[in-house]
Amino acid sequence: MSSPTSAPVATPGFTPFDGRLAVGLSGVLIAALTSGINDRVTEITLIDTLGVFGLGHDEGSWISTAYAAAEVSAMLIAPWLAITFSIRRFAIAVTVAFTLLGVIMPLAPNLQSLLVLRVLQGLAGGALPPLLMTVALRFLPWNIKLYGLSAYALTATFGPNLAMPLAALWTEQSDWRLVFWQIVPAGFLGAALIAYGLPQDPQRLERLKQADWRGALLGMGWISMLVIALSQGERLDWLNSPLIVAMLTGAAICLPLFLLNEWFHPLPLFKLQLLARRNFAYGLITLCLFVIVATAGSAIPAAYLIETHHYRPQQVMPIALMIALPQLLLAPVVAFVINRRWLDSRYVLATGLALLAIACAGGSFISSEWIGEDFYALQALHAFGQPMVVVPLLMNATGVIAPMEGPFASAMVNALRGMAAVVAGSAVENFVTQREHFHSSVLLDAVGSRLHSLSPLMSQGSMAELAERVRAQAFVLSFSDAFLALLLVIAVLFFILLTLPIRAYPPQPPVTP
Known part of the structure; x- marks a missing residue:
């Protein structure tokens, strides 16, 4: 330390x-x-x-x-x-x-x-x-x-x-x-x-004349777009979704502009x-x-x-x-x-x-x-x-x-x-x-050959039970x-x-x- x-x-x-x-x-x-x-x-x-x-x-x-x-x-x-x-x-x-x-x-x-x-x-x-x-x-x-x-x-x-x-x-x-x-x-x-x-501290309304409106717009923009992309990405299949691509692109543009604005704003x-x-x-x-x-x-x-x-x-x-x-x-x-x-x-x-x-x-x-x-x-x-x-x-x-x-x-x-x-x-x-x-694929591959040989002897219920156990x-x-x-x-x-x-x-x- x-x-x-x-x-x-x-x-x-x-x-x-x-x-x-x-x-x-x-x-x-x-x-x-x-x-x-x-x-x-x-x-x-x-x-x-x-x-x-x-x-x-x-x-x-x-x-x-x-x-x-x-x-x-x-x-x-x-x-x-x-x-x-x-x-x-x-x-x-x-x-x-x-x-x-x-x-x-x-x-x-x-x-x-x-x-x-x-x-x-x-x-x-x-x-x-x-x-x-x-x-x-x-x-x-x-x-x-x-x-x-x-x-x-x-x-x-x-x-x-x-x-x-x-x-x-x-x-x-x-x-x-x-x-x-x-x-x-x-x-x-x-x-x-x-x-x-x-x-009760005093109001400082004179600060409105120096308000960082550009920073607020850029900051709230990149935050909102990134939140939408992260929370909806899995459901919409990430980069296969035009919406997610647009949100990630917008966030990538707004973030550096926001940081640049904040560095120089009074x-x-x-x-x-x-x-x-x-x-x-x-x-x-x-x-x-x-x-x-x-x-x-x-x-x-x-x-x-x-x-x-x-x-x-x-x-x-x-x-x-x-x-x-x-x-x-x-x-x-x-x-x-x-x-x-x-x-x-x-x-x-x-x-x-x-x-x-x-x-x-x-x-x-x-x-x-x-x-x-x-x-x-x-x-x-x-x-x-x-x-x-x-x-x-x-x-x-x-x-x-x-x-x-x-x-x-x-x-x-x-x-x-x-x-x-x-x-x-x-x-x-x-x-x-x-x-x-990943683990489902590995487990299914491991039991695949055995399952193939036993499948004629297994009922649909047994097959479903095995699939559920693999998933669990x-x-x-x-x-x-x-x-x-x-x-x-x-x-x-x-x-x-x-x-x-x-x-x-x-x-x-x-x-x-």
Whole structure:
């Protein structure tokens, strides 16, 4: 690991912390978590809700795609809008809009109106996680800033893993409309807490004269086109689809133009110059790769149990809760531990990566006999390892960011993290599918000659049973391969940790003259 190049310099300008600010931060946290949970719950329950709307799978897939594209796009522009119109006003507006859209969502009369509502809700919901980081960086005093960042870490560890239990609750134990209405109490509570607790910073409407409209258009363009290509690529057969080719080509054109515009714009959405700071660059790279590991860590066991043993979401619930619930305690505990000058947070991060590596190595031994209980130990390792990675990397990345640079950092971190989540979901799904096809071919070739000689003696039922057993075994092998692939990602994370970041110290009190 690299040695520190200089001692940390404390940054003045923090507002004094009081109880009202804690209430306001809690409101933003509730709203941000509700946004992330809503995204995952509606995606998990998509099959159950499509029938209610009279939609097929192909039509319904666009509902998730539209939301994801709008959500990640909003993460790009939300911090800029929040500073321009005031964080408090903007946070209240998007939280209320997000909640009200959830109220009317089940009342949509057709696919077109449902897609419009999902896009609008995605824009409102995607704006909330960046606000949480912006508030933590701008308003929290030095002595509790790490605890604010640990609250933000919950959006990456707690929220996504709570979605499966809630999906099971609403689809199997209650009214399907609660899939959309579940956000209403938390949404209005979050808005009320924000209105009470967040400081009222002034509007800065003069920023509109320098608005980066070109950057917003290019940035939202490449994000939306790439999300569409990734989420619809497998269904439309990738490069054999003119739509996917057009989306990938458009994203490839817009992305470099966006980066070039941001480098020279006086008031950009992405302040690319921040990447010159090693720890910030490290935080971005590590967070994006970590999202792949965290997403797959919960998705693979659930997919295996659903595919191989036909589990319902309610039966998968304990697997997700094994990761989700401990985060409420472990995230602040990790913040407490690394908030010590004598402890190098990089060693805590390395320990977290080691726990995740052990979990993935154990998962690679998966067999068709595994049931839900066999994943408990692996999920416990994820529960401890994930906050030990996320909280230290946030401290490393944001320690080189001044409070007034918080919106720039928040836009980059959240937009790339949101895109990484889309990439992770697409990568896991496509990897498992491709490996299943490969293993099916190998297994069928291995038994082909024997099957040919025995086929006259076998009934159609026996043949079908054999084909099903081959398919099931191919899926098991593909899930094992997926765990091994995650080990490669973790190995890359270890290499980056050993070479890129310098030591980061906890936030320090302001320097007084």
